[in-house]
Amino acid sequence: MKESKVVIIGGGATGVGILRDLSMRGISALLLEQGDLAHGTSSRFHGLLHSGARYAVKDPGSAAECIDENLILKQIAPHCISDTGGWFVQTRDDSPEYVEQWTKACANAHIPISEISPSEACRKEPLMSKDVLRVFEVPDATVDGFKIVWANAKSAKRYGGQFKTYHQAKRLIMENNRVVGVSTKNLLTGEEFMVSCDIVVNASGAWASHVTGSIGIPLDVICDKGTLLAFNQRLFQRVINRLRPSGDGDIFVPHETITILGTTSEFVDSPEENDPQEEEVNKLLEIGRHVLPGIMKNRVIRAFSGIRPLHREDHDVPGVNKEEGRNVSRSFALIDHELQDGIQGLISIVGGKFTTYRLMAEKVSDRVAEKLGSMTPCRTATEDLLPVIPEHLHKKAAQLLPYAPVEKMLERLQEDAESVLTEIQRDPRKGQMLCECEMVSAAEVEKAASDEDTHHLADIRRKTRLGMGTCQGAFCTYRALPLLWDKKEKYDALQDELRNFLNQRWKGIRPVLWGQQLRETELTRAIYASILQVREN
Amino acid sequence: MWDGIIIGGGLAGLIAGIRASERGKHVLIISEGAGSLTYSSGALNFGDVVQLRSRENHPYALIEENVIQAGMDYFQKLFPDYQGVCGRTQTLFTPLGSPRTANIIPSGQNAAVLQDAKRIVLMAPEGMKDFFSKIIKTNLKICYPQCIVDIYPFRISAFEAWHAIGKPVTGMEYARYWQSGPGIAELKRVLAGVTITCSETVVLFPGLATAFSEPLKEVLSETPFPVIEMTSFPPSAGGHNLYNALKQKFKSLGGELLMGTGVQRIELQEKECRKAIVSSKGRPTAFAAHSFILATGGILGGGIEVTAEAAQETLLGLPLYVPAEWTKSEFLGEQPYAHTGIEADSDLRPVDPGTKEVLFENLRVAGRMLAHWDPWTDNCGGGVSLTSGWYAGEKL
Numbered sequence A: 001m002k003e004s005k006v007v008i009i010g011g012g013a014t015g016v017g018i019l020r021d022l023s024m025r026g027i028s029a030l031l032l033e034q035g036d037l038a039h040g041t042s043s044r045f046h047g048l049l050h051s052g053a054r055y056a057v058k059d060p061g062s063a064a065e066c067i068d069e070n071l072i073l074k075q076i077a078p079h080c081i082s083d084t085g086g087w088f089v090q091t092r093d094d095s096p097e098y099v100e101q102w103t104k105a106c107a108n109a110h111i112p113i114s115e116i117s118p119s120e121a122c123r124k125e126p127l128m129s130k131d132v133l134r135v136f137e138v139p140d141a142t143v144d145g146f147k148i149v150w151a152n153a154k155s156a157k158r159y160g161g162q163f164k165t166y167h168q169a170k171r172l173i174m175e176n177n178r179v180v181g182v183s184t185k186n187l188l189t190g191e192e193f194m195v196s197c198d199i200v201v202n203a204s205g206a207w208a209s210h211v212t213g214s215i216g217i218p219l220d221v222i223c224d225k226g227t228l229l230a231f232n233q234r235l236f237q238r239v240i241n242r243l244r245p246s247g248d249g250d251i252f253v254p255h256e257t258i259t260i261l262g263t264t265s266e267f268v269d270s271p272e273e274n275d276p277q278e279e280e281v282n283k284l285l286e287i288g289r290h291v292l293p294g295i296m297k298n299r300v301i302r303a304f305s306g307i308r309p310l311h312r313e314d315h316d317v318p319g320v321n322k323e324e325g326r327n328v329s330r331s332f333a334l335i336d337h338e339l340q341d342g343i344q345g346l347i348s349i350v351g352g353k354f355t356t357y358r359l360m361a362e363k364v365s366d367r368v369a370e371k372l373g374s375m376t377p378c379r380t381a382t383e384d385l386l387p388v389i390p391e392h393l394h395k396k397a398a399q400l401l402p403y404a405p406v407e408k409m410l411e412r413l414q415e416d417a418e419s420v421l422t423e424i425q426r427d428p429r430k431g432q433m434l435c436e437c438e439m440v441s442a443a444e445v446e447k448a449a450s451d452e453d454t455h456h457l458a459d460i461r462r463k464t465r466l467g468m469g470t471c472q473g474a475f476c477t478y479r480a481l482p483l484l485w486d487k488k489e490k491y492d493a494l495q496d497e498l499r500n501f502l503n504q505r506w507k508g509i510r511p512v513l514w515g516q517q518l519r520e521t522e523l524t525r526a527i528y529a530s531i532l533q534v535r536e537n
Numbered sequence B: 001m002w003d004g005i006i007i008g009g010g011l012a013g014l015i016a017g018i019r020a021s022e023r024g025k026h027v028l029i030i031s032e033g034a035g036s037l038t039y040s041s042g043a044l045n046f047g048d049v050v051q052l053r054s055r056e057n058h059p060y061a062l063i064e065e066n067v068i069q070a071g072m073d074y075f076q077k078l079f080p081d082y083q084g085v086c087g088r089t090q091t092l093f094t095p096l097g098s099p100r101t102a103n104i105i106p107s108g109q110n111a112a113v114l115q116d117a118k119r120i121v122l123m124a125p126e127g128m129k130d131f132f133s134k135i136i137k138t139n140l141k142i143c144y145p146q147c148i149v150d151i152y153p154f155r156i157s158a159f160e161a162w163h164a165i166g167k168p169v170t171g172m173e174y175a176r177y178w179q180s181g182p183g184i185a186e187l188k189r190v191l192a193g194v195t196i197t198c199s200e201t202v203v204l205f206p207g208l209a210t211a212f213s214e215p216l217k218e219v220l221s222e223t224p225f226p227v228i229e230m231t232s233f234p235p236s237a238g239g240h241n242l243y244n245a246l247k248q249k250f251k252s253l254g255g256e257l258l259m260g261t262g263v264q265r266i267e268l269q270e271k272e273c274r275k276a277i278v279s280s281k282g283r284p285t286a287f288a289a290h291s292f293i294l295a296t297g298g299i300l301g302g303g304i305e306v307t308a309e310a311a312q313e314t315l316l317g318l319p320l321y322v323p324a325e326w327t328k329s330e331f332l333g334e335q336p337y338a339h340t341g342i343e344a345d346s347d348l349r350p351v352d353p354g355t356k357e358v359l360f361e362n363l364r365v366a367g368r369m370l371a372h373w374d375p376w377t378d379n380c381g382g383g384v385s386l387t388s389g390w391y392a393g394e395k396l
Helices: A012-024 A062-078 A097-108 A120-124 A146-158 A205-214 A278-288 A335-341 A354-372 A391-400 A405-426 A443-450 A457-464 A474-487 A494-513 A517-533 B011-022 B049-053 B065-078 B112-117 B133-141 B157-164 B171-179 B180-194 B216-222 B238-254 B381-396
Strands: A007-008 A029-031 A084-088 A114-116 A134-138 A141-143 A162-164 A169-177 A178-186 A192-196 A199-202 A221-231 A239-242 A251-255 A258-262 A267-268 A302-309 A332-336 A346-351 A433-436 B003-006 B028-032 B090-093 B099-102 B119-125 B148-153 B201-203 B227-228 B254-261 B264-268 B272-280 B284-295 B304-306 B310-314 B363-367
Touching: A007 A012, A007 A178, A012 A029, A012 A146, A012 A354, A029 A146, A029 A169, A062 A097, A062 A141, A062 A354, A084 A097, A097 A134, A120 A134, A120 A169, A134 A405, A141 A251, A146 A162, A146 A405, A169 A192, A169 A205, A178 A199, A199 A205, A199 A354, A205 A221, A205 A302, A205 A346, A205 B003, A221 A443, A258 A278, A278 A302, A302 A346, A302 A494, A302 A517, A332 A335, A332 A354, A335 A346, A346 A354, A391 A405, A391 B227, A405 A443, A433 A443, A433 A474, A443 A457, A443 A474, A443 B049, A457 A474, A457 A494, A457 B201, A474 A494, A474 B133, A517 B304, B003 B011, B011 B028, B011 B065, B028 B284, B049 B065, B065 B381, B090 B112, B099 B201, B119 B133, B157 B171, B157 B180, B171 B180, B180 B216, B238 B254, B264 B284, B363 B381
Parallel strands: A007 A029, A007 A199, A029 A162, A084 A239, A199 A346, B003 B028, B003 B284, B028 B254, B119 B148, B119 B201, B201 B227, B284 B363
Antiparallel strands: A084 A134, A114 A134, A169 A178, A178 A192, A221 A258, A221 A267, A221 A302, A239 A251, A251 A258, A332 A346, B090 B099, B264 B272, B272 B284, B304 B310
């Protein structure tokens, strides 16, 4: 039996945002996550920090929220965001009437836009179609989902917040129409225990209806699957949107050295249905071709899918087809089950977008604080997410590591950077790049492997980006083995870790198996099946 | 006018070239790069030949069983440093120290002697990349429970400067060093430092490849204990040594090797290939021959290019067998896409997958370009390339 004022279920951006917000207000909170932090939708999206322009016409409320949050996050989390700017481009296929409607809507939502000439645009983005008619600049940016989730979790921890990964909330415990705790299972050990609390916050996204379902309360969350492609090059310098009513596959988002194209939209029955399909890939390539005519010449590293948890009750937008995911509002709903179902001590937060995660967390935390009689106001809009990394660490890292990985490593590790750098200083061999695609040092992987909340190779991947580059794990998976071995009590048998990791990578490669990525795959199979003789069970 | 032009200088192409040259043919090999052989461990697997021959379309089923045996015998006669018997496997070590089997292996990799060992000394060269002594030790203890396993760390002065800045030394670099004059002396010194605490001691050595090196073999023949070489994570000295030995053999038989240039196209006349057009220094050059062999390495080697829409043989646009289902969910299990390739007749000439009509009378297909096999689940990567290459060279 454990105790906490508040239990948060779900370790995505919203959940960790709430954990941080409550912890900053001095309210004790424990977050339960059934997998690893950010393993769900928060890492399975295009990584676009919306300016709101995409929603300006159809959903002005969401658009206004987006632009506010966009500016706030650029202030408080610059290390997780790359302020690339974005364009909306009208191609010959896109209606000029919509362009007029859109420019007015942006003005109404206070989203600053400015038009640039197609010739200038083509000069700045040489790979873009020469057939664009009009181009508008907007304050879109890109955001690293893993990084911002971990930054929130680490910040929350500094304020006393706690989180437990691989802990599943099995069911809510009720006493006289009041939720008093959560029956929890440690999925690694099988141990079950109860956490008692005053308030449960259900921030489990696509899994939200499972949580309330445990006490018989229906929650209408639609699972809207979105599939995306990752190209192995930075094809554009900024976010490129199609200037038309939102459709499949019309946003390109550059991240570091890759580009993501998304997103499709299709209702599925469960959040586990996230295997990208070949038809979705083909659809993306077909639509992406209008903005990037040479799309087929570019190497696709993998496809991936996330599940948008949409809240059905919000979608009463007149005149739209209710069964199409894109037409369900992207704004969020805070459901106080005391008001809605007469159940005290339970709040659900559903819907919304990654860009507005902080605002959602603020609204939920305000409600929780009010219920607990706390008067402390929210500070997440103004306080930096990342502690200042002292100058001497920048210098030390620059001395010990190649230029490219220095800043990324400091931003990922934050306060842990010091110990990792000291280790490299002690043993320079650990400064070697264990993951040569993403430039991750052996010392950093070693640190991630020994963290108490790391339990699988995939957890190391989410923390460090190991295995996310062009080789998709061919070389680095092998190189991580001795680090897992050193902490073997925490991990599955090496063969199993290896097989599982390769199979997870395979899931995203299968639907894009052609060209250079296919050759890479043949090499990977040669290495593991032949040279290392790892076989399927 | 050449007797034969072989396109592709990997295992299949080089074996074909060696056999044909030996038969007195005037042969040119044109190769875009080093084949994927350089990634391999150097050991060759033939798989279960009888079972694979029972599969209607498998490359082994195209040729007679005695041809497979003949190819294997031929290879060993060519390279006495390799050993093996058809139908029997030899034991060797993976880079992780788990035992595996293969049919033909460099003699130095043979781990048979470990059956009677009481103590294994695992040599641990300082700073060696992709070498994990602790994992290897554990795997050895599981497989050889009767043995004590000792790790023997050592460092040599040649790489001190590398160690100081944390630069790793790959197995390839160690292996190359051991082959040098100072390296041979240093290897003697290192091995002399291994103390024998029991008479049945066996030494396991990573980053060492003695095949084709007389001085190195001599060093190992003088040690009071057997030394077993380990295979390594790619790129590996074992694969490189075999590749170099094949090239040398081919050249010593009078063969010519044109490296670094791909063939642009083949000039055809009805059902015959006439000339290989090579683009060299920006100018096309034509090489005419009576007969051709296509050994361009399949998907990994670049002889088959796959786009989102279709799979294509890159040189002649030969029709390919392409499976309807492309992949399966278990990555390391059977993968249908691996069966993509050219269908051939019993003479290894390409045929139309529909009509089975021979497409070119004087062209043969070898190695990974052939359809209907998966080297990794069929365990016959080396075997198919070696035998089809040998047979194509025999028929040229």
